[in-house]
Amino acid sequence: MGRPIITPAEMTAAEQAVFDAGTDSFDIMTRAGIAAAEFLHARWPEGTIQVLCGPGGNGGDGFIAAARLAKLWRTVEVFCLVDPSALTGDAAKAAAQWQGGVRPLEAALSAPHDLVLDALFGGGLSRPLDGVPAALATRGGRVISIDVPSGIDGLTAKPLGACFRADGTITFSGLRPAHVLQPGAALCGVVFAADIGVPAQTQAVENSPLIWGPAMPRPGPEGYKHKRGHLKVVSGPAASTGAARMAARAGLRVGAGLVTVVSGHGAMSVNAGHLTAVMLEEANSADDLAAAIQNAQVVIAGPAAGITPSTRANVEVLLKGAARAVLDADALTVFDSHPAELFKRLRPDDVLTPHVGEFRRLFGDLLDTEANKIEATRKAAAKAGCVVLLKGADTVIAAPDGQAVVNTHATPWLATAGSGDVLAGFIAGLMAQGMATLPAAAMGAWLHGEAGLRVGAGLISEDLEAQVPNILSALHGERR
Numbered sequence: 468m469g470r471p472i473i474t475p476a477e478m479t480a481a482e483q484a485v486f487d488a489g490t491d492s493f494d495i496m497t498r499a500g501i502a503a504a505e506f507l508h509a510r511w512p513e514g515t516i517q518v519l520c521g522p523g524g525n526g527g528d529g530f531i532a533a534a535r536l537a538k539l540w541r542t543v544e545v546f547c548l549v550d551p552s553a554l555t556g557d558a559a560k561a562a563a564q565w566q567g568g569v570r571p572l573e574a575a576l577s578a579p580h581d582l583v584l585d586a587l588f589g590g591g592l593s594r595p596l597d598g599v600p601a602a603l604a605t606r607g608g609r610v611i612s613i614d615v616p617s618g619i620d621g622l623t624a625k626p627l628g629a630c631f632r633a634d635g636t637i638t639f640s641g642l643r644p645a646h647v648l649q650p651g652a653a654l655c656g657v658v659f660a661a662d663i664g665v666p667a668q669t670q671a672v673e674n675s676p677l678i679w680g681p682a683m684p685r686p687g688p689e690g691y692k693h694k695r696g697h698l699k700v701v702s703g704p705a706a707s708t709g710a711a712r713m714a715a716r717a718g719l720r721v722g723a724g725l726v727t728v729v730s731g732h733g734a735m736s737v738n739a740g741h742l743t744a745v746m747l748e749e750a751n752s753a754d755d756l757a758a759a760i761q762n763a764q765v766v767i768a769g770p771a772a773g774i775t776p777s778t779r780a781n782v783e784v785l786l787k788g789a790a791r792a793v794l795d796a797d798a799l800t801v802f803d804s805h806p807a808e809l810f811k812r813l814r815p816d817d818v819l820t821p822h823v824g825e826f827r828r829l830f831g832d833l834l835d836t837e838a839n840k841i842e843a844t845r846k847a848a849a850k851a852g853c854v855v856l857l858k859g860a861d862t863v864i865a866a867p868d869g870q871a872v873v874n875t876h877a878t879p880w881l882a883t884a885g886s887g888d889v890l891a892g893f894i895a896g897l898m899a900q901g902m903a904t905l906p907a908a909a910m911g912a913w914l915h916g917e918a919g920l921r922v923g924a925g926l927i928s929e930d931l932e933a934q935v936p937n938i939l940s941a942l943h944g945e946r947r
C-alpha cells in the first residue's frame with residue numbers, strides 16, 4: 468500500500484488504543500523524539516542545531532530529539548517558548564531528559580546556527596503564530612520540522628498565519644493531510660513518516676505503484692487486441708477535435724487493444740486526416756452513439772465536446788449503455804445547473820475527472836465547507852455515486868465508499884492545455900483492459916505525473932504519451 472494519510476482524529480484514536488493496551492505515552496513520545504533526531508542526523512549530518520520547543524507534545528518531542536542529537540555528538544542549543552518549569556506531563560518528563568541549558572525562545576532570534584529543529588507546535592496548534600514564534604517562522608534558513616511545520620493546520624493543510632517553511636518534516640505513523648495537500652505540502656520539504664508503534668486506521672493513502680502495481684494490465688501469450696479492451700472517445704465538433712484525439716492516443720498507449728474516435732459527420736474529415744492507429748467511426752445522433760458504444764468497454768466524453776444540448780444528450784445515452792464512462796470537462800459542465808440529473812444516472816464504476824472549476828460547478832462549495840480536499844472529494848463521490856478524481860498539484864481520487872488516494876507525483880509543467888485530456892485517456896485505457904476504476908484512476912494519475920516529470924520544462928500535452936513505453940517497461944521490470 469502507499470503511505471497512509473491519517474487525520475488528527477484518527478491519530479488520537481490510534482494513540483488511545485495503544486495506551487489502552489498498556490503502552491506508556493512517554494514511551495511513544497520517546498520513540499517520536501528519537502526518530503526525529505535520527506531523521507535529521509541522517510539527512511543533515513553536519514552543522515549546529517537550534518531546537519525550538521513549544522509548550523506541548525511537539526516541544527516534548529523536541530527535548531527528546533535534542534538529547535539524542537547531543538549523544539550523536541551534534542552541537543545543540545535548546546530554546547523554549549515557556550519556562551521549562553511550566554511544562555507538564557510527558558513534555559515535562561521529556562525536558563528532564565535534556566541535560567543542557569534551556570534559553571528563552573527569543574534568544575534563538577540572534578543565536579548563530581546552521582539548522583533549526585522546529586518543535587514548536589504540531590497537532591495542537593490552536594491559533595495563528597504571533598510574537599517570537601512568528602518572527603522565527605519567517606526568518607528563513609534550513610528548517611526540519613517535527614510533525615508539521617509550525618503554523619500549519621495538519622488537517623486543513625492551510626497555514627493559520629505565519630508558518631515555518633521546512634526543508635524536511637518528520638511525522639509519525641503515516642502522513643497527515645498537510646503533507647500531501649496544498650498549500651501545506653509545498654511547505655513541508657521532504658516528508659518522512661516514522662513507525663512509532665501506533666498503527667492508525669484510515670481509508671486514505673498516498674498514490675504509489677504499490678497500490679495498483681499488482682493489478683497492472685499485461686498481455687500474456689494468449690493475448691490479442693480484442694482481449695485488451697475497446698475504448699471509444701466522443702469527438703468534439705470540427706473546430707475542436709484535438710482533445711478527443713489526444714485522449715484516444717493516450718488510451719492506446721497505455722494498452723487498450725482498440726481505440727476508436729466517434730465523430731459527427733462535420734468532424735469526420737478532420738479526424739480522418741489526423742488518425743492512424745486510432746480508428747474512426749461516424750455517429751450523428753443519440754441513437755447512432757448508443758449503437759456505436761455497444762462493443763466498447765469504456766467511453767470518454769467531454770474533452771472539447773462543447774457546452775451544448777447534444778453533449779448532454781450524448782452523456783445521457785452513454786450512461787444507459789454497458790460501457791463504463793470517463794466524464795471530463797464539458798460533459799460535466801453541461802450539468803452545472805442541475806447536477807442531480809447527472810448524479811442519478813452515474814454508476815459506481817464510472818469516473819468524473821473535474822478540475823477545481825468544474826468541481827465547483829457540480830458540487831457547489833464543498834471545497835469551502837469540508838475540512839480539506841480529501842473530505843470534499845469523498846463527499847462528492849458519495850453524492851455522485853461514482854469515483855471522482857479532482858485534479859491539481861494534489862490530485863484526490865475518491866470512491867463513494869470513502870476510499871481515497873492522493874497523487875502528488877506530478878509537476879507544475881503539467882498545467883498546460885490538453886494535459887487533462889491525456890489523463891482521461893490514460894485512465895480510460897487502463898479501465899478498458901479491465902482494471903477497476905479506482906486503481907485505474909490512481910495509476911493514470913501517477914503515469915501522467917511521471918510522464919510530466921520526465922518531459923519537464925517545455926512540456927506540451929502531445930509529449931506525454933511518448934513517455935509511456937519507457938515508464939510501463941520500468942513498471943513491468945522489462946528492459947528497453
Ligand SMILES: NC(=O)C1=CN([C@@H]2O[C@H](COP(=O)(O)OP(=O)(O)OC[C@H]3O[C@@H](n4cnc5c(N)ncnc54)[C@H](OP(=O)(O)O)[C@@H]3O)[C@@H](O)[C@H]2O)[C@@H](O)CC1
Pocket residue numbers: 478479482495496497499500521522523524525526527528587588589590591592593594595596597600613614615639665
Ligand atoms: N499524536 C501522537 O500520536 C503523537 C504525538 N506526538 C507529538 O505531540 C504533538 C501534539 O502534542 P499536543 O497535543 O500537546 O500539541 P502541540 O502541537 O504540542 O501544541 C499544543 C500547545 O501549544 C499551545 N499553542 C497552540 N497554538 C499556539 C500558538 N499559536 N501560540 C502559542 N501557543 C500555542 C497550546 O496552547 P492552548 O491552545 O492550549 O492555549 C498547547 O499548550 C504532535 O504534534 C507530535 O509532535 C508524539 O510525541 C508522539 C505521538
Ligand SMILES: Nc1ncnc2c1ncn2[C@@H]1O[C@H](COP(=O)(O)OP(=O)(O)O)[C@@H](O)[C@H]1O
Pocket residue numbers: 796821822858859860861862877878879880881882883884885886887888889890915
Ligand atoms: N501545479 C500543478 N502541479 C502538478 N500538476 C498539475 C498542476 N496544475 C495542473 N496539473 C495537472 O494538469 C492537468 C490539467 O488538467 P485540466 O485542468 O483538465 O487541463 P485541460 O482541460 O487543459 O486538459 C491535471 O491532471 C492536473 O492535475
Ligand SMILES: [K+]
Pocket residue numbers: 525585586587588589612613614615616617
Ligand atoms: K512543528
